[in-house]
Structure formats: C-alpha cells, structure tokens
Amino acid sequence: MAMAPTSLLEQLMESLRCLPGVGPKTAQRMAFHLLERDRNGGRRLSATLAEAMEKIGRCSQCRTLTEKEVCDICSNPGRNAQLLCVVESPSDVLAIEQSGAFRGYYFVLMGHISPLDGIGPEELGLDELEKRFRSKEVSEIILATNPTVEGEVTAHYISEMARANNVKTSRIAHGVPFGGELEYIDSQTLTHAFEGRTSY
Amino acid sequence: MSNGTIESTGFLLHSRRFRENSRLVDVFTADHGRVSLVARVSGRPGSVGAAQLQPFRYLLLRWRGQRALKNLQSFEALEMIALDGEAGICGLYCNEVLLRLLPDVLPLPGVFHVYRQTLQRLAAGGPLAPSLRRFEWQLLSELGYLADLEVDCLTGAPLADAESYYFLPGEGFSVTMPGRDALAVSRGVIEALRREQFDAAEMQREFRSITTAALQPLLGSKPLQSRKLMQQLTQYRRENDND
Numbered sequence: 180m181a182m183a184p185t186s187l188l189e190q191l192m193e194s195l196r197c198l199p200g201v202g203p204k205t206a207q208r209m210a211f212h213l214l215e216r217d218r219n220g221g222r223r224l225s226a227t228l229a230e231a232m233e234k235i236g237r238c239s240q241c242r243t244l245t246e247k248e249v250c251d252i253c254s255n256p257g258r259n260a261q262l263l264c265v266v267e268s269p270s271d272v273l274a275i276e277q278s279g280a281f282r283g284y285y286f287v288l289m290g291h292i293s294p295l296d297g298i299g300p301e302e303l304g305l306d307e308l309e310k311r312f313r314s315k316e317v318s319e320i321i322l323a324t325n326p327t328v329e330g331e332v333t334a335h336y337i338s339e340m341a342r343a344n345n346v347k348t349s350r351i352a353h354g355v356p357f358g359g360e361l362e363y364i365d366s367q368t369l370t371h372a373f374e375g376r377t378s379y
Numbered sequence: 380m381s382n383g384t385i386e387s388t389g390f391l392l393h394s395r396r397f398r399e400n401s402r403l404v405d406v407f408t409a410d411h412g413r414v415s416l417v418a419r420v421s422g423r424p425g426s427v428g429a430a431q432l433q434p435f436r437y438l439l440l441r442w443r444g445q446r447a448l449k450n451l452q453s454f455e456a457l458e459m460i461a462l463d464g465e466a467g468i469c470g471l472y473c474n475e476v477l478l479r480l481l482p483d484v485l486p487l488p489g490v491f492h493v494y495r496q497t498l499q500r501l502a503a504g505g506p507l508a509p510s511l512r513r514f515e516w517q518l519l520s521e522l523g524y525l526a527d528l529e530v531d532c533l534t535g536a537p538l539a540d541a542e543s544y545y546f547l548p549g550e551g552f553s554v555t556m557p558g559r560d561a562l563a564v565s566r567g568v569i570e571a572l573r574r575e576q577f578d579a580a581e582m583q584r585e586f587r588s589i590t591t592a593a594l595q596p597l598l599g600s601k602p603l604q605s606r607k608l609m610q611q612l613t614q615y616r617r618e619n620d621n622d
Contacts, residue, residue, distance in 0.1 A: 343615045
C-alpha cells in the first residue's frame with residue numbers, strides 16, 4: 180500500500196522536532212503560531228536559517244563557528260596574542276567573553292578526548308593547535324576544558340604537547356562557585372578547592 | 380527488591396548522550412556484572428544529575444527492565460576515585476578493555492575485585508605501568524584465559540628449569556620455541572609472573588608484550604583508542620625528557 184503524501188504542515192511540524200526540547204506537541208504549537216500569528220517572523224526565521232546553514236563554518240584560526248574566514252575575536256588586533264585559551268565548545272567562548280576575564284585568543288576543540296567514543300587528538304584538530312605552538316607567537320596557554328574525567332584527560336594531553344613545544348601552561352581553577360554553600364558541594368570539588376587554595 | 384527493581388553497587392565504565400535528556404550508561408556492578416542502562420537526567424547537560432555520571436565513580440544503582448537495555452530508576456554517588464592526568468587515561472584503558480571483554484549481566488565478582496583494586500592503585504600515585512600489567516594478568520586469570528606457568532605447553536610435562544622460555548599466545552609457555560609468533564621470555568619474568576610481582580622496572584617491556592599478546596585475540600581487530608592515546612602521550616613525554 181502506498182503511503183499518503185504528508186502535507187506541508189506535517190512536514191513543518193516534523194522538521195521543527197530537530198530542535199532540542201521540542202516534542203510533537205511543542206512542534207505543533209510552534210507551527211500553528213508561525214502560520215496563524217506570525218508569518219513575517221516565520222519568513223525571517225526560514226531565510227536566516229537557510230543562510231546560516233549555508234554560510235556558517237569554522238574559523239580558520241580558532242575553529243569556532245563563524246561565517247567569516249577568520250572570526251571577530253581572532254581578527255581583533257587589540258587582544259593579547261601571547262595568551263591562548265583552550266575550550267571545548269563555542270558556547271564556552273561566549274561564556275568567557277561575557278565574564279570579561281580574558282583578553283587573549285581562543286582555540287575551540289569542538290569536544291574533548293574520549294577514547295571510548297573513538298575521539299582522539301586528530302578528531303579535535305590538535306595538530307592545528309600544535310602548529311600554533313610552533314609558530315612561537317603563543318607563550319602561555321590556559322586550559323579551560325570542563326572539569327570532567329575526559330576534560331581532564333584532554334587538558335593533560337595538551338599540557339604535554341605544550342611542554343614539548345616549550346609553551347607554558349596553566350589550568351583554570353575549580354572550586355566553590357560564587358554564592359554556593361559548602362555543605363552542598365561534592366567532595367571532589369571541595370578537595371580541589373583546598374588543594375588549589377591561594378594565599379589571602 | 381520488590382516490583383522487579385534491582386539494586387546493586389557498581390562502577391561507571393562509560394556514559395554517552397542519548398537523545399536529549401538521557402544518557403546511555405555502562406556500569407560494572409558487584410552482583411550482576413556489566414549492565415547497560417538508560418539514565419534520564421534532568422535539565423540541561425552539565426546539571427548535577429549528569430555530572431555524577433563520570434567514569435570511575437562508585438554508585439549505588441537501582442534499575443528495572445527485562446531487556447538488554449535496562450532503565451535506571453535512581454542512583455547515588457558513594458565514592459569517587461580521583462584519577463588525574465595520565466592515571467585517568469590508564470583508568471579509561473581499563474574501562475575500554477572491560478567493555479570489550481565483559482559479557483552482559485554475568486556476575487564476575489573476581490574481576491570486579493581486580494578492577495576496584497586497580498583503580499585504587501592508579502589513584503595512589505607511583506608508577507602506573509605495573510598496575511596496568513597486574514590488571515591485565517589478573518583479568519586474564521579471572522576470565523580463565525591465563526596460560527599455565529607450571530606446564531610446558533608443547534609437551535604437557537612440568538615446565539623445566541631453563542634460562543629462557545617462549546610464550547605462545549593462546550597456548551602457553553615452553554622451553555622450546557613453539558612457533559614463529561612466540562615471544563622470548565626470560566627466567567626472571569616467569570618467576571615474577573608466578574608471584575604476580577609486576578614492579579620490576581627492567582621487566583616492564585616483557586610483561587607488556589606478554590599481556591598484550593595474550594589479550595589481543597580476545598579484544599578483536601579494532602585497535603584500542605586509549606592505548607593509542609597513551610602511546611602518543613609517551614612520545615611527547617620522551618621529547619620532553621630529551622630536552
């Protein structure tokens with residue numbers, strides 16, 4: 180028996196479900212909202228979405244997402260070229276930028292080393308990172324991978340690679356979050372906080 | 380426990396994202412061996428629930444289900460064995476080996492004990508390689524793949540006293556060269572293996588070729604990613620030491 184061709188409306192609802200947190204009910208609500216109340220918004224969304232999917236690629240220097248050959252941060256000459264911060268994802272770059280704590284450049288791994296998932300140094304473009312170490316521009320890298328087992332393994336690997344290229348490395352501190360309460364913090368974080376204490 | 384819920388403690392071997400609010404979790408439990416679970420984690424990635432599902436964490440787990448993939452009902456973190464840097468890679472290597480070798484839901488208390496001791500040894504500091512060799516050797520022994528150190532695999536007679544021996548993976552040890560794939564093994568190494576003493580620095584290379592060769596047929600043809608990672612790291616280490 181041939182399947183009945185699905186209507187455009189059904190196709191729209193099905194397509195919306197690729198978004199995180201969107202199930203069939205939410206997809207239906209979104210589709211009807213755009214069609215009944217906000218056709219202009221829907222047209223703008225579809226045009227931007229189409230353009231973004233075509234044009235946004237990776238920055239040739241830091242590998243973050245951008246529609247340019249070199250992203251805005253990498254092409255800003257006013258930043259400190261000696262400092263390079265290694266992060267796991269483009270959203271980490273945004274978070275650090277919003278904090279205003281760092282004025283150097285970034286390198287985005289797009290993941291972390293995870294041997295059990297088959298993700299090794301090549302998959303993360305660590306050969307590109309090593310080229311930047313060899314270029315002698317960078318004098319210190321700051322490892323800002325997540326404090327997970329795989330994030331720590333990644334940081335350790337990159338630190339050995341940096342040492343082989345005579346680049347100084349540091350790791351962001353982990354500890355008690357601002358506004359947190361000690362009694363609710365897990366023992367490993369507390370251990371780290373005590374080991375990494377600074378004079379005051 | 381009632382209504383089909385099973386409770387056991389175990390170590391998390393591996394967890395990966397599965398759909399948006401779930402993770403696929405492989406655990407090695409004390410009472411049920413390896414179990415594959417679907418864990419629903421609330422909220423965004425990185426939330427407290429998901430953060431507990433890290434390798435080497437010792438968890439109290441409750442799950443249900445008849446099929447191969449069970450549903451994790453709840454869990455509590457009991458203990459965290461902190462493996463940093465290179466010890467972390469060694470721990471992931473043990474996990475990768477176990478994921479290849481452990482059958483689903485078959486209690487293996489001996490292997491569990493060996494794994495737990497290995498994690499504690501790796502976390503204690505000191506040289507990592509002897510801990511890994513002990514793990515590999517004892518794992519082979521617990522799984523019943525260990526070659527008999529007292530019998531000559533070619534003649535079946537007791538292994539004669541000699542200056543050097545040969546090891547043939549899948550067969551055992553002999554004083555005469557059993558085949559082209561055989562590894563030459565010194566007398567000291569045989570004695571160390573009998574005592575399960577893996578600490579001698581000058582024997583590390585021989586220990587490693589024996590356990591690697593013995594594990595190889597069991598692990599399959601796909602190379603172990605964590606082993607590759609360790610080799611790449613050793614190369615950097617060597618460059619650093621030469622400086």
